[in-house]
Amino acid sequence: xxxxxxxxxxxxxxxxxxxxxxxxxxxxxxxxxxxxxxxxxxxxxxxxxxxxxxxxxxxxxxxxxxxxxxxxxxxxxxxxxxxxxxxxxxxxxxxxxxxxxxxxxxxxxxxxxxxxxxxxxxxxxxxxxxxxxxxxxxxxxxxxxxxxxxxxx
Numbered sequence: 001x002x003x004x005x006x007x008x009x010x011x012x013x014x015x016x017x018x019x020x021x022x023x024x025x026x027x028x029x030x031x032x033x034x035x036x037x038x039x040x041x042x043x044x045x046x047x048x049x050x051x052x053x054x055x056x057x058x059x060x061x062x063x064x065x066x067x068x069x070x071x072x073x074x075x076x077x078x079x080x081x082x083x084x085x086x087x088x089x090x091x092x093x094x095x096x097x098x099x100x101x102x103x104x105x106x107x108x109x110x111x112x113x114x115x116x117x118x119x120x121x122x123x124x125x126x127x128x129x130x131x132x133x134x135x136x137x138x139x140x141x142x143x144x145x146x147x148x149x150x151x152x153x
Contacts, residue, residue, distance in 0.1 A: 001020055001021060002020070002021055002022075003018070003019070003020050004018075004019040004020075004022075005017070005018055005019075006019060011032070012031065012032060012033070013029060013030060013031045013032060014029075014030045014032070015027070015028065015029050015030075016028045026135075036117070037062070037114045037117065037124065038114050038115075038116070038117055039113065039114060040113065040114050041111060041112070041113045041114075041130060041132075042060035042061070042066075042111070042112055042113075042114070042126075043109060043110075043111055044058040044059055044060040044061070044066065044109070044110055044111075044112055044126075045058065045059050045107060045108070045109055045110075046058055046059075046104050046105065046106055046107060046108045046109075046110060047059045047065050047106070048065075048106060049100060049101055049104050049105065049106060050100075051099065051100065051101045053069075054069065054070040054099065054100045055067060055068060055069045055070065055100065056068045056100060056104050057123070058110060058112055058126060060112065060124075060126070062118075062123075062124075064118055064121075064122070064123030064124070065123050066112060066114070066123050066124045066125065066126040067122070067123060067124070067125050067126065068110075068112060068125075068126050068127070068128065069125075070099075070100045070103075072115070072125075072126070072127040072128055072129060073100070073103060073104075073128040110128070111128070111130060112126035112127065112128060112130075113126060113127055113128075113129070113130050113131065114126055115127045
């Protein structure tokens with residue numbers, strides 16, 4: 001199978017195409033005037049924890065601190081270094097989650113992924129539910145589910 005990569009660039013955008021047997025398989029486009037950070041993963045440092053809002057602000061090095069709500073924390077490391085899931089044991093929508101001040105401390109390093117871009121003076125919204133999409137699967141660290149595409153998809 002002949003595989004070919006075609007790259008084109010001008011002052012406004014860069015384009016790349018992957019061709020297999022002369023047929024387009026993948027196409028990528030990146031515009032130079034806007035930098036998209038949606039989906040990017042950052043190692044940030046907790047700048048502040050807000051117990052009243054059950055949220056934290058995380059410095060990810062882009063100028064504005066990112067917002068992280070307790071509902072966007074999937075797991076945390078307990079005092080023994082073990083990974084625990086931050087779930088509601090009663091199953092009633094998160095009312096009995098571990099409080100954010102017991103999970104995050106100011107200055108703590110944390111991996112987060114951009115869920116929503118910055119708007120105006122607000123920084124981006126981030127999540128602790130990391131997902132890394134690939135061509136045939138999506139890797140979800142600490143995930144406990146397995147899915148597949150139906151044959152006709």
